[in-house]
Amino acid sequence: MPISYFSFYKHYFTVPEESSTAQCLLRSSPALQELEVAAYHENQDQAVHVEVKSWLVASQNCPFTQLRLVKITSFSGLEAELYFIKFLLLSSPLLEKLTVKPAASVDDSLEHLKKLIRFKRASVHSEIIYLDP
Structure with a gap:
């Protein structure tokens, strides 16, 4: 039976092994239709920086032909998180809604929102919803 809903809880975007595992699972x-990701940022100073462009390479080989809803919580605006969102937008021709809820401590929320709405999208009908922390 195909997986239609997937949730990553406490995903470290800055740890290469976590991103590789996420890419493999995705x-x-x-047949994925809904995806929920809760980013995790504890001890970020000790985290190894992931090769963020790997998400864009993955987008060329990983179309999500049924993905419609994505929710990302605890978003902090890290480059790796932005590349992940760009990956999803480029890979999902039927995406309807991408909801992003920043972490309570995020500064520059307006700047992050500006970046997100500039990303190219495979779906002309997708909307980005940026919630208050």
Whole structure:
């Protein structure tokens, strides 16, 4: 039975092994319709910086033909998080809604929102909803 809903809880975007695992799981779920990701930022100073462009490479080989809803919580605006969102927008031709809820301590929320709405999208009908922390 194909997976239609997937949730990553406490995902470290800055740890290469976590991003590789997430990419593998997502590539293995072409029937995915809903995705929820809770970013995790504890001890970020000690985290290894992930090769963020790997998400864009993955987007060329990983179309989500059924993904419609994405929710990302605890967003902090890290480059790796932005590349992940760009990856989803470029890979999801049927995406309807991408909801982003920043972490309570995020500064520059307006700047992050400006970046997000400038990203190219595979779906002309997708909307980005940026919630208050």
